[in-house]
Amino acid sequence: MPIRVALLGTKFMGKAHSQAYRNVSMFFPDAPPVEMKVIVGRHPQETERARQLFGWQEASTDWKKTVARPDIDLVDIATPGDLHCEMALAAAAAGKHLICEKPLANTLEEAKKMLAAVQKAKVRHLVMHNYRRVPAVALAKKMIEEGRLGQLYHFRARYLQDWAMSPDLHLVWRFSAASAGSGALGDLGAHIIDLARYLCGEIMEISATLETFIRQRPVAPGSKQMKKVTVDDAAEMIVRFQNGAVGTLEASRFARGRKNQNTFEINGSKGSLAFDLEHLNVLKFYDAEDAPDAQGFNEILCVSKGVHPYADNWWFDGHILGYEHTFTHSVYDFLKALESRSKIHPDFVDGVRNQAVLDAAVRAAAEKRWVSVGT
Amino acid sequence: MPIRVALLGTKFMGKAHSQAYRNVSMFFPDAPPVEMKVIVGRHPQETERARQLFGWQEASTDWKKTVARPDIDLVDIATPGDLHCEMALAAAAAGKHLICEKPLANTLEEAKKMLAAVQKAKVRHLVMHNYRRVPAVALAKKMIEEGRLGQLYHFRARYLQDWAMSPDLHLVWRFSAASAGSGALGDLGAHIIDLARYLCGEIMEISATLETFIRQRPVAPGSKQMKKVTVDDAAEMIVRFQNGAVGTLEASRFARGRKNQNTFEINGSKGSLAFDLEHLNVLKFYDAEDAPDAQGFNEILCVSKGVHPYADNWWFDGHILGYEHTFTHSVYDFLKALESRSKIHPDFVDGVRNQAVLDAAVRAAAEKRWVSVGT
């Protein structure tokens, strides 16, 4: 029996998730079969077009009916953040497994409700922090778990873009707290907080500042009517981890020239790792156990068969992978977890913890002091 | 009416081409529709499995019948080189459009026959030198054509791998002149000769040396029976172009640590360009017309919408593309050319010229002198 999927969302993330369902079985033949049942959007025509292009069987504009359909096993939420909670609650109530785009919700309260709902429904749940499944990141995790970095001292990450820098850019949903929750913080910061937690461990306390460089924007393209931007353009954070490590985190949409630079470095007693999403096939590793005269940051091209995560399923050694396959890998791992009834990460528990960090960052910035990360 | 495709070949290249047909319309909605009709292989089970995984309608082990079928419009040859000529001749005779993997043939004579056949049949033809459609390479071509490099002085390229370095590796088809024609020269050298011709112009004369470092190999995995390797492991070439530029070309399977390094640099009077396939989203550009204090090699991440080749059809700015979409782009451009009945490059004329360079390289190496590239 294939796993029958309903996808909520037809835009960028809808397309990215669709690609994953469409191709997962071609490259991962052992993936449980999947049926691309319904895609749901707001606008009938757009949704129908997405259905055709992406390869779904049906198009719908009614997400409520869709998530309740008995012939759906898995609901994948790829909409703006203000819809996540309601959708997840309905899908969980209908007993559907859940994939949800990040950040899990727009508030910590919502996130907790969503977690309670999936736990009550005993369904499986994944937050789409897709960057955990970049092969280089999966390799980083493996190396850390194998103790190859020793005790961790530092984690520093930044996620920088520059698309928001023009004052002429109008007030798209990402500039509105009502729809997006926060700005760079929730959009980009959530990704690096997830990587921080995944690779370095739980964040204990945080200090932050949020800044909105362009404080009002046209309500529509070309309009002279201006409206207040209600989210941050940039978030700067320093953190202390439970394991004693300290770190800096930064998310910005105002870093001229950085198009999609999601980069981290982690320093341990025995080694260091560095990664940059703009060169996503590469992990840099400094190994203090190399011969003394040969120590340096080793540029590992993470595409060797029999050696690197996911590499066996792709092309020959050194043939690089693209951004979209972070989703292919995520969907593959989730399908396997459904099949084997095993745990999958990051789940809604992770989603709640991530949200707790975002929540603490907002409070720390407002109160100008260090804040403990509660859950 | 969709364009109905028969694909000959189920292995690495069969998979890469399949991926292109499978996804082209999702990302390039204006592509003429394509029907993945038949995939052809030698072994029934393997071919049936490829059919299922890749998404073809039918599987066949009889390429001769297949290429003659009236419900096929396009034959795509993705087999070892010793089959190209016979297959292409049959497909052309049946009036099919043709895509053929590189190098076009195993000898210049074969290549010429194939060109004559497609010209006589008045079908369209493409040699799958997929690297022309790396966005960074397409951008390089555009910059050169716009005169941004000025007069060209140097072209240097190398295509380096290291998979053949173990003496334990047995005599796969790529080590046999009978099936592969040549070794690194035809496999890797053909790619950089194509880029040399595409970006810098026709090669006038060549000097070369070919070397086989491991001269005999086991006939099968683990076997103690050894057989002679009949192809080169490495090819070193210096060339003179018709436009007065000079260059070095190198292809090797014995470059430890270089997994798939297809890299070139081109120097002109006004600027230089550098590319490396292992970081395929990047083109480096030195612009002598930049402000004097700001001149340097500019690391262009070739993934900006509205700006870079093919970028409009993919993800957001800075979200990197993988190797396989060089095929997606090639298939897209070929489908568009079929639709518009316009010229497509590189065609079999290019294939013949490429083969002429390979042929001259072999003679130059054997005769230890410079050889003019004839056609």
Next chain:
Amino acid sequence: MPIRVALLGTKFMGKAHSQAYRNVSMFFPDAPPVEMKVIVGRHPQETERARQLFGWQEASTDWKKTVARPDIDLVDIATPGDLHCEMALAAAAAGKHLICEKPLANTLEEAKKMLAAVQKAKVRHLVMHNYRRVPAVALAKKMIEEGRLGQLYHFRARYLQDWAMSPDLHLVWRFSAASAGSGALGDLGAHIIDLARYLCGEIMEISATLETFIRQRPVAPGSKQMKKVTVDDAAEMIVRFQNGAVGTLEASRFARGRKNQNTFEINGSKGSLAFDLEHLNVLKFYDAEDAPDAQGFNEILCVSKGVHPYADNWWFDGHILGYEHTFTHSVYDFLKALESRSKIHPDFVDGVRNQAVLDAAVRAAAEKRWVSVGT
């Protein structure tokens, strides 16, 4: 009349400053002549040896007498921080011009006294923040002043080393608050705070955390007697600038594999700059006014004659400079300022402001809240 110099300090910084005096006139023939009069150290033999090796006329172990000598024009303080204040006060009282290693003092109070003293004495004064005179940094400053970055949004810097990571390393003076004032904060952080102020402007407020990973160390090499480390191993800071920019600053001696990585990135509305001291001849510049298809981080090798700061005085284009010439440049500029009686930066005013930021960082870390930077 040559400028007669007394150098206090014979170790690493004593050697670096000596090199500058020894070579400045060879490479900068228009520098006022300088006489390497006296070098002062604690140990007679070591000091005599330094005298011979570095090329000073006399050696002395009495700094007080030395700074009072009538045949000394310039006192250069290259000792640990706990001696700066007393030495500078004495030298200023004797009417000597002053160069002082960074950080200016161990406390803000000391720094203010030193400033008052040089102002009262009407002598010229320089804090040896030598990295301002890396050609790439000088170029960065010029570009920012010319408006080529537009409005500044972000400054992020880190200065990372790893020499302190072994628990066996004993309690050298740098691990003691009494002699060094602070740890990574004052040693490395002071450098990047200076660059932040130089390139981005005054820091308005700060939040920080300080961490000491190895809290006690042997009192001497190989000793089993342990003593408390009284300084930080790492300092993490977020800052808000007066011009509205925000930033992260990090200093650590526990970043495995980073030997001397003093790196910054600055993002403005029109462009970005990036620098790394481990590749000190390079400045990376993203220019949003480049042709759209050619935008990227431009790797400028800052060694072109007629174009880059200080380049005319060195070797041919592209012949790279070493670390020590940051001192050569600093000494040259100071000598020229003495000659022309013009202002030199960074002076003790800068030193005081730098100290105020360090001071605020310490308080912010202790009080776990944002602190305004006063002076």
Next chain:
Amino acid sequence: MPIRVALLGTKFMGKAHSQAYRNVSMFFPDAPPVEMKVIVGRHPQETERARQLFGWQEASTDWKKTVARPDIDLVDIATPGDLHCEMALAAAAAGKHLICEKPLANTLEEAKKMLAAVQKAKVRHLVMHNYRRVPAVALAKKMIEEGRLGQLYHFRARYLQDWAMSPDLHLVWRFSAASAGSGALGDLGAHIIDLARYLCGEIMEISATLETFIRQRPVAPGSKQMKKVTVDDAAEMIVRFQNGAVGTLEASRFARGRKNQNTFEINGSKGSLAFDLEHLNVLKFYDAEDAPDAQGFNEILCVSKGVHPYADNWWFDGHILGYEHTFTHSVYDFLKALESRSKIHPDFVDGVRNQAVLDAAVRAAAEKRWVSVGT
């Protein structure tokens, strides 16, 4: 007794060598003492100025008298190539030790005469192929000798500059065969041929092409009178080594944007090394014996004390060295060899062999065929 030096040449190389003599004892206290006795140039005023700036005791315009002086132990020839032979012969006849700039001579015949002269005189002799003493290159040599690369398969090098690209640049001595012998070939090619021989072994045979892109130039700055350029602007070579390795070598003054890019890569059965003079403190090492998941090109910053060649004598770990200290190291090693009466490399034997390769390259280019490298 100090070693008393006469330096012939006051320009770029004169300055570089002077710097070495001036500073060697400061950084290498165990170097035998050296006395900077006489600097010799053509023009009295220029030579006197060089004397003052560089720190020589005397200035002279008569090299013949100078090399014959009894109070000179070592003659250092840093003049254009057409003077090397006569000078070296005279100095050897006078029993002086010799350092000579590269290439040793303008012809193979001259080089052989020079070698015969120093052998007859039983003096010590060094050709100033200074790049052997870049710490990264010395480390490369050590690694190769330790067998860490295994059997060598490939050596590829290029030395690229762009200073000659303007047609307005007049006919300086480097464009004249009479004074310079050859163009890019002897100037830049000699360096990489030396590195090829040093790191990979003797070159057995060679094929080459030489090109002069700008064939006539103004006789003087701004002049409209044109004269023929009699040297090459670029040299492209392929070579076969005695050990079975094959390689490409390229020297050009027409590589826009490459200011001083002397770069090589060497591939062996067990590892690879890569170097670029524009980042001269870095050696990249691929070690096939690293853990499989951690293999990659390791960016070694060759400035760690107790670990890397020459590092103990310089600054702290990670503090980078500049171009000029390749001369400091060369002079140090030569002085030590004089003291210990031990062999020094590269000597005039190396110089002759280098010249034999240059000679073979010229013949190969002229005769359009492979040429054996004789000596």
